[in-house]
Amino acid sequence: MADMGVQPHAGERGAESTRNAPVFIPVTDIYETDQALFLALELPGVDPAAVNITLDKRVLTITGHSVVQVPEGFSLTHHEYRDGDYERSFTLAESIDGEQIEAELKDGLLHLKLPKAQPAPAKSIHVKAV
Numbered sequence: 001m002a003d004m005g006v007q008p009h010a011g012e013r014g015a016e017s018t019r020n021a022p023v024f025i026p027v028t029d030i031y032e033t034d035q036a037l038f039l040a041l042e043l044p045g046v047d048p049a050a051v052n053i054t055l056d057k058r059v060l061t062i063t064g065h066s067v068v069q070v071p072e073g074f075s076l077t078h079h080e081y082r083d084g085d086y087e088r089s090f091t092l093a094e095s096i097d098g099e100q101i102e103a104e105l106k107d108g109l110l111h112l113k114l115p116k117a118q119p120a121p122a123k124s125i126h127v128k129a130v
Contacts, residue, residue: 022084026062026110037096037114041088044108045069045081051105053112055098061089062110 026041043051045066052063064086070076092098097117104111 019085021065022082024066024084024086026064026086026088028088034116036116039090039110039112039114041086041110041112042108043086043105043110045083046086046105046108046110048105051103051110053101053103055092055101058092058094058096058098059089060092060101060114061087062112063087064110 026043028042029040031038031040041062043064043066045068046064047067050065050067052061054061065084066081066086067083068076068079068081092114095116097115100115102113
């Protein structure tokens with residue numbers, strides 16, 4: 001990135017040698033209730049189709065790619081949003097029900113709902129006579 005005269009912004013990592021775009025760390029808020037965790041991540045300029053969310057061995061990984069959009073009939077005179085990749089990972093507690101995670105992207109904010117697993121009800125185990 002130094003050869004382009006661009007310094008990393010707050011929340012941005014320098015591009016790896018295999019990438020030609022900056023990598024941003026999305027600003028994230030996390031809220032909790034008794035039933036779930038809620039995450040809100042800033043992903044300005046990212047289209048819902050460009051978001052990828054995976055859960056592998058309790059690691060939730062969120063990636064996305066932003067593209068600066070200039071409205072038709074306008075020319076860009078100043079910009080602070082830039083094309084680039086967003087990446088953030090979280091290690092989830094075992095109490096999160098990974099099968100029930102929900103995600104929604106609206107107005108540059110990605111909202112995730114991570115329900116907590118309900119404890120298994122107590123049950124009686126029948127003993128067989130042998």
